[in-house]
Amino acid sequence: EVYPTGQWPHPRWVRVNTLRTSSKEQLDTTFANYKHVGSIEELLTTSKGTEKFLHLDKHVPGLIACSPSENLIHIAAYRQGLIILQDKASCFPAYLLGPPATGRDCLDACAAPGNKTTHMAAIKGTHGAASTGRIYACEKDKQRAQTLQSMVTLAGADNIVVVKAGQDFLRLDPIDPQWNNVGSILLDPSCSGSGIIGRDEELAVTLPKIEDDISSKSSRKRKRKTPNFQPTEKPNRPDFGVKTQGEETTNIENETSQESATRLEALSHFQLKLILHAFRFPHATRIAYSTCSIHPQENEHVITNAIVSPTATKQGWRILRRDEQVAGMAAWHIRGDQGACEEVLSASPGVRDGVDAEEVASACIRCEKGTKEGTQGFFVAAFVREERETSSAA
Numbered sequence: 320e321v322y323p324t325g326q327w328p329h330p331r332w333v334r335v336n337t338l339r340t341s342s343k344e345q346l347d348t349t350f351a352n353y354k355h356v357g358s359i360e361e362l363l364t365t366s367k368g369t370e371k372f373l374h375l376d377k378h379v380p381g382l383i384a385c386s387p388s389e390n391l392i393h394i395a396a397y398r399q400g401l402i403i404l405q406d407k408a409s410c411f412p413a414y415l416l417g418p419p420a421t422g423r424d425c426l427d428a429c430a431a432p433g434n435k436t437t438h439m440a441a442i443k444g445t446h447g448a449a450s451t452g453r454i455y456a457c458e459k460d461k462q463r464a465q466t467l468q469s470m471v472t473l474a475g476a477d478n479i480v481v482v483k484a485g486q487d488f489l490r491l492d493p494i495d496p497q498w499n500n501v502g503s504i505l506l507d508p509s510c511s512g513s514g515i516i517g518r519d520e521e522l523a524v525t526l527p528k529i530e531d532d533i534s535s536k537s538s539r540k541r542k543r544k545t546p547n548f549q550p551t552e553k554p555n556r557p558d559f560g561v562k563t564q565g566e567e568t569t570n571i572e573n574e575t576s577q578e579s580a581t582r583l584e585a586l587s588h589f590q591l592k593l594i595l596h597a598f599r600f601p602h603a604t605r606i607a608y609s610t611c612s613i614h615p616q617e618n619e620h621v622i623t624n625a626i627v628s629p630t631a632t633k634q635g636w637r638i639l640r641r642d643e644q645v646a647g648m649a650a651w652h653i654r655g656d657q658g659a660c661e662e663v664l665s666a667s668p669g670v671r672d673g674v675d676a677e678e679v680a681s682a683c684i685r686c687e688k689g690t691k692e693g694t695q696g697f698f699v700a701a702f703v704r705e706e707r708e709t710s711s712a713a
């Protein structure tokens with residue numbers, strides 16, 4: 320191998336924004352002078368003078384990988400919202416969630432800066448459901464909600480996405496009639512960020528703004544001062560300094576093991592709470608859950624705890640099995656950690672009937688950072704249930 324595992328460079332991932340353009344149009348214009356290579360490995364190991372290379376992703380439609388040295392933030396297509404710089408792994412959740420049933424609404428519970436919101440909008444738009452159903456994008460942090468709104472506008476998704484600025488998802492009442500049309504929910508909550516490599520997702524939305532701003536430095540400083548996520552669901556606890564994707568905070572790896580264990584526990588409690596809340600939306604039939612964390616505590620543990628919860632049983636939710644997943648996701652080879660699922664099941668005797676650790680683990684999708692796949696560290700899984708005639712929140 321050319322690079323040791325964990326040390327492969329990271330490609331520049333480009334998602335073609337199909338709300339504004341098409342892959343063909345972008346390949347014929349923005350990327351007209353690029354040579355196509357057959358794999359990420361080839362892309363990362365090929366370098367010939369001034370020649371430019373790209374690889375068309377095999378898992379997510381409309382996704383392109385460019386060489387790590389490419390600086391795409393200055394090109395017109397990016398500044399016009401025709402392309403979005405979004406890591407491959409970060410494209411998995413909206414793709415796994417799939418298009419909503421015609422006319423159905425989606426809820427994006429933790430939406431800023433809006434990579435997955437705009438991806439959902441593109442999928443929805445492409446399937447012709449844009450004119451009826453909406454995407455409600457909740458973002459608790461008002462400042463981050465402004466970034467979200469800018470990204471939605473730049474992506475041409477204003478007619479599909481309704482930004483709920485300052486809205487705490489946990490404070491939405493699932494049985495409020497305004498959510499009667501919600502068929503799918505995307506949960507991409509605050510996490511330790513332990514899988515993040517660079518800052519592509521942040522750069523993707525902040526740089527055009529910063530460049531157009533009078534002072535990029537003061538803008539960055541303001542961002543650093545933004546208070547970290549406050550775990551309001553645990554009012555008696557101190558602020559755990561939970562890092563959200565795209566924020567500058569201390570890395571969990573630098574903490575003492577006691578600090579990180581406490582923080583992980585708080586995070587996984589919060590993440591499970593979000594899923595259980597999502598389970599209560601009476602007409603939802605699909606939920607995708609994701610983190611940019613590599614820790615099982617935020618991933619398999621949360622998913623398995625959710626499945627064995629009384630709420631899941633009462634509301635009829637189960638894991639979306641690998642064989643039921645959209646082709647690109649079923650084909651992805653890195654799956655969940657079975658031992659981590661088993662750990663939760665063996666700690667919950669009596670509830671494991673019908674829940675199989677192997678099946679749950681294979682339904683979970685993982686991405687590793689620094690490998691020849693070119694992704695960041697990431698986790699995603701989805702829940703499903705049959706449409707119900709009548710349903711009540713519990």
Ligand code: SAM
Nearest residue numbers: 429430431432433434435459487488507509564
């Ligand atoms: N999905 C986003 C994307 O792809 O661009 C990234 C989401 S980031 C990991 C998590 C976001 O959730 C943060 O912006 C955070 O402020 C927000 N958040 C955290 N708790 C929330 C809550 N209870 N309700 C709504 N938003 C929340």
